[in-house]
Amino acid sequence: MISEKEIENLANLARINLSADEKKKLAHDIDGILAYVDQIKSAPIPDLKPEPGAVKNVMRDDTAQTTSAEDREALLNEAPKREGDYVAVKKIIAQD
Amino acid sequence: MPINLKNLTIQTAHEGLKNGDFTATDLAKSALAEIESKNKELNAFLEVYDNVLVQAGFADKAIAEARKAGKDFPILCGIPLAIKDNILVKGQIASSASKILENYHATYDATVIKKLQVENGAVLVGRTNMDEFAMGGSTENSAFGPTRNPYDTARVAGGSSGGSAAAIAAGMVLGALGSDTGGSIRQPASFCGVVGLKPTYGAVSRYGVMAMGSSLDQIGPFAKTIEDAQIIFDAIKGKDSLDSTTIDETTYQKEKGKSKKEKLIIGVPWHFLKEGLHADVKKVLDDTLKKLEKKGYEIREISLPNISYSLAVYYVLMPAEVSSNMARFDGVKYGLHVDGKDMIEDYFKTRAAGFGPEVRRRILLGTYVLSSGYYDAYYYRANAVRKLITDDFKKAFESVDLILTPTAPSPAFKIGEKTNDPVAMYLEDIFTVTANLTGMPAVSVPAGMSGNLPIGMQLTAPHGGENSLFEAGKDIEKEV
Numbered sequence: 001m002i003s004e005k006e007i008e009n010l011a012n013l014a015r016i017n018l019s020a021d022e023k024k025k026l027a028h029d030i031d032g033i034l035a036y037v038d039q040i041k042s043a044p045i046p047d048l049k050p051e052p053g054a055v056k057n058v059m060r061d062d063t064a065q066t067t068s069a070e071d072r073e074a075l076l077n078e079a080p081k082r083e084g085d086y087v088a089v090k091k092i093i094a095q096d
Numbered sequence: 097m098p099i100n101l102k103n104l105t106i107q108t109a110h111e112g113l114k115n116g117d118f119t120a121t122d123l124a125k126s127a128l129a130e131i132e133s134k135n136k137e138l139n140a141f142l143e144v145y146d147n148v149l150v151q152a153g154f155a156d157k158a159i160a161e162a163r164k165a166g167k168d169f170p171i172l173c174g175i176p177l178a179i180k181d182n183i184l185v186k187g188q189i190a191s192s193a194s195k196i197l198e199n200y201h202a203t204y205d206a207t208v209i210k211k212l213q214v215e216n217g218a219v220l221v222g223r224t225n226m227d228e229f230a231m232g233g234s235t236e237n238s239a240f241g242p243t244r245n246p247y248d249t250a251r252v253a254g255g256s257s258g259g260s261a262a263a264i265a266a267g268m269v270l271g272a273l274g275s276d277t278g279g280s281i282r283q284p285a286s287f288c289g290v291v292g293l294k295p296t297y298g299a300v301s302r303y304g305v306m307a308m309g310s311s312l313d314q315i316g317p318f319a320k321t322i323e324d325a326q327i328i329f330d331a332i333k334g335k336d337s338l339d340s341t342t343i344d345e346t347t348y349q350k351e352k353g354k355s356k357k358e359k360l361i362i363g364v365p366w367h368f369l370k371e372g373l374h375a376d377v378k379k380v381l382d383d384t385l386k387k388l389e390k391k392g393y394e395i396r397e398i399s400l401p402n403i404s405y406s407l408a409v410y411y412v413l414m415p416a417e418v419s420s421n422m423a424r425f426d427g428v429k430y431g432l433h434v435d436g437k438d439m440i441e442d443y444f445k446t447r448a449a450g451f452g453p454e455v456r457r458r459i460l461l462g463t464y465v466l467s468s469g470y471y472d473a474y475y476y477r478a479n480a481v482r483k484l485i486t487d488d489f490k491k492a493f494e495s496v497d498l499i500l501t502p503t504a505p506s507p508a509f510k511i512g513e514k515t516n517d518p519v520a521m522y523l524e525d526i527f528t529v530t531a532n533l534t535g536m537p538a539v540s541v542p543a544g545m546s547g548n549l550p551i552g553m554q555l556t557a558p559h560g561g562e563n564s565l566f567e568a569g570k571d572i573e574k575e576v
Contacts, residue, residue, distance in 0.1 A: 002464075010460045013467070014419060015426075015440075017448035018456075029518050030461055036519050037408040041473065043481045044402075058340035074203045080433030089428055090439040 002027050002034065099126050101176070102267035106324040109270055110171045113159055120159065120174025120219060123270075124152035127176040127221050130268045138244045140253070140262040142181055144222035145188060151219045152176075158217050171327050173217035178263045178272040181223040182230055183315070184304040185209050192306050193238035194228045196425050196432045196450025206304020207339065208273060208315055208332045216331050221269055224259030228452045230280055230308045231418065232256050233524040234514065237454045242511055245287060247549055251508040254284030260318050261288035271328050272318040277309045278410055279503075279528025281316045282540035286503035286552030289542045291325045291569070292318050294528075296559050297535030298343035300329075301336035309417040310341075312410075312532040322541065322569040329562065348560030360564055362388060362555075363398035363496030372526070374506035380544030380551045381502055384572055388500075391571050396496055400488045403530060405481050410529040411522055412465050412478035418455075419462025425450060457518065486534040493558040498568055500555055501527045503540040507549035531556055539565045541572045 004023045007030070011018045018026065067075075072085070081088040099118050101109075112118050128148060135141050145151075155174035162169040179185060182192040184202035186209075191197040205213070212218040227237035235243040235258030243258040245251040246266040253262040257274030261284035264272055274281040276294040285292025293316045300315045307313060317328035335344040364385065373381070385395050427433035427446030434445040451459070465474035492499060504524055514521045531538035536559055540552035553572060557564045 006464075007460065010463045010467070014459050014463045015443040015447055016451065016456055016459065017444040022453075022456075026457060026460060029457055030464065032517075032519050033411060033461060033522070034464075036522075037411050037474070037478075040405055040408045040412065040477055040481050043405050043477070043484065045477065045480045045484070060337060060340065071203065074201070078200060078203060078430035080427060080431075087429060090442065092439055094438075 002031050099123065100267065101126050101130060101270060104270060105320050106171065106175050106270050106327050107321070109175055113174050120152040120155035121149060123174060123176050124148050124219050124221070127269055130266065131221070134266050134268065137249060138246060138262050138266055139225055139241050140243050140259040140266060140268065141178065141222045142191065142193065142225050142240055142259070143189060145185075145220060148176075148219060148221055151213070155217045155219055170216040170331075172212060172331055174219060175271065176219045176221045176269045177212065177328075178221055178224045178260055178269040179209070180257050180260050180272070180274045181226050182275055182306040183208065183273060185220060185223070188223065190223065190306070192229045193226045193240055194450065194452065194455070195239045196446070197430075198239070198432065200431050202304075204304060207301035207336050209304065211332050212273075224257070224263055224272060226259055227256035227280075228455050229306065229418075229422070230256040230275055230277055231454050231458055233279065233283055233521055234509070234511075235259060235284070236511065236515055237452060239452055244511070245508045247289065248508065251510055251549070252287065254287035254504075254508060256280040256284075257318070258284045261285050261290055261292065264288070264290045264318055264320060270320070271324055273315060273328075273332075274318055275305055275308070275313060275315050276532065277312045278414060278532050279525045281318065282528050282538060282552070282554055283504050283524060285318055285540040286542075286554075287508040287550065289550030289552075290318055290320055291322055291539065291541055291573070292316065292552075293325045293329060293539045293562070293565070294531055294537060295329060295333065295562060296343065296348070296537045298341045298347070299333050299537070299560075299562070301334070301339040301342050303336055303338035307421045309414040309532075310421065311417060312414060314532070322539070322566050322573055325539070326566050343560075348558075359392035359394070360497035360568055361394045361396055361495070362568065363396050363492055363499045365400045365403060365499065365501065366397050367399060368403050369501065372505050372523075373502065374546065376544075376546030377502045377504075377506060377551055380546075381553065384543045384553050385500070388568070388571060393568070393571075398492045398496060398499065400485070400492060402481065402484045402488050406485055406530045406533060407522065407526050409478045409481045409485065409533060410525065411461075412474045413482065413533075415458040415462035416466050416475050417462070418458045419460075419466065422451070422455065422459050454518075482533050485530060489530070489534045489536060489556075490558070497564055498555050498557055500553060503527060503552040503554040507546040507551055527554060535559060537562050537565055539569050541569045543572055
């Protein structure tokens with residue numbers, strides 16, 4: 001059983017505020033889902049050693065691209081707050 | 097002249113444009129009129145673009161020029177199409193049916209949009225409704241209300257690409273794009289009686305589509321016929337330097353034509369179809385197999401020993417990837433911002449206000465399976481089982497060319513029927529998730545009815561085997 005305390009911890013890690021009601025409901029839902037997915041524990045996995053997969057890394061050409069003034073303007077305009085050509089954010093380092 | 101999109105396919109509309117029976121502007125006007133009269137009830141479109149007639153005008157000009165020069169023009173030129181709301185069209189809102197992106201304007205075109213609009217002259221009519229960030233199987237998780245099924249408006253259109261499927265079924269457009277992470281193209285296609293294709297992983301560039309489960313996501317077409325789906329697929333596929341997961345024609349060995357017979361061999365995993373099938377779905381499955389047999393296909397029973405773990409594997413891996421992909425929505429760079437007392441509280445408040453219940457549920461579940469102490473039991477193990485399932489399919493494809501199952505266990509269900517039970521909703525994906533786990537292509541083809549509700553059958557092919565899907569798919573649809 002997943003506790004509401006655990007839900008709170010997950011919500012904290014995921015940076016989402018939850019109400020008390022939501023915590024209760026989510027604990028119930030996630031319990032149900034985990035009960036279902038727990039069946040993978042009975043799957044016949046021969047050896048749990050990590051091995052390289054079939055996928056390989058693909059690199060893009062390392063070339064400089066210039067963003068047009070128009071595109072830059074469009075990007076900045078999507079930011080909730082801007083100051084001139086900067087995206088404005090709150091101060092991150094607190095002064096104690 | 098007044099035309100009815102209901103009576104046209106992409107192929108026949110192209111012929112009409114070529115013969116001068118009507119213009120792209122006529123087609124666009126017909127699409128707009130149909131949306132105007134039906135969308136209030138169906139809620140298939142979240143927005144109709146303001147430049148539809150301008151786009152149609154460009155297409156008419158291109159067609160006139162081609163005609164003058166005695167040249168052909170692209171089949172999609174002037175064809176009205178709908179776009180799922182998680183695909184970026186420059187300058188237009190792309191919200192993924194979420195409050196967190198309600199007012200977000202795309203700053204660039206997705207590769208698929210460039211291909212459809214710029215290279216082929218298709219007319220993009222608007223953005224279609226979906227489950228928020230493509231998380232759901234009924235379009236009920238949209239922040240802007242559910243899409244209703246055109247065959248029965250008390251029922252869901254399926255999901256997550258429900259708006260795209262409903263738009264075609266209602267005669268609003270001739271084709272559409274969706275995205276498919278666990279069945280989000282094929283299941284709504286089945287519910288709305290249209291064709292829906294999930295291509296091979298990497299066949300279509302995902303540059304400019306909002307990521308959900310990056311190892312599973314693929315963009316694909318909806319259309320009325322296999323031929324039309326093939327036309328859209330041919331237009332959007334191909335390697336793209338902006339999506340490093342894209343493949344080219346040489347990545348997978350061409351289908352060997354194992355049987356060397358004229359008709360392909362179709363495998364059916366009967367052991368997986370014994371329980372949980374709606375009686376009418378079972379009947380359509382049996383009928384379809386009989387018809388295919390009559391046409392010369394060989395039907396063979398196959399075994400996929402680990403397929404019963406598919407859905408459990410999917411509901412570990414997908415939320416894990418969701419929790420990572422959703423981290424970008426922080427109220428700083430774009431989208432909703434809710435102010436708190438400091439930066440960290442901005443995140444908590446923005447994400448609480450912006451994400452709906454299903455998105456939160458999956459983010460938390462993903463955070464759980466990835467967290468220290470649970471990673472080995474869930475994420476790591478699920479990846480290992482994913483490989484077992486993929487190997488099962490590869491092995492099966494040594495003796496058959498295609499695998500056939502129903503697309504979904506039942507026809508479209510009632511709105512509200514499954515919203516309180518996430519596991520019941522997730523079971524909708526039972527037959528579709530395997531193609532995402534294995535990366536193999538799969539298509540849903542309308543194959544029969546349950547009363548007034550359509551039922552689709554799903555064909556799966558080995559990696560790169562879209563052509564076999566089209567070949568057998570055409571034989572299924574011819575029989576309906």
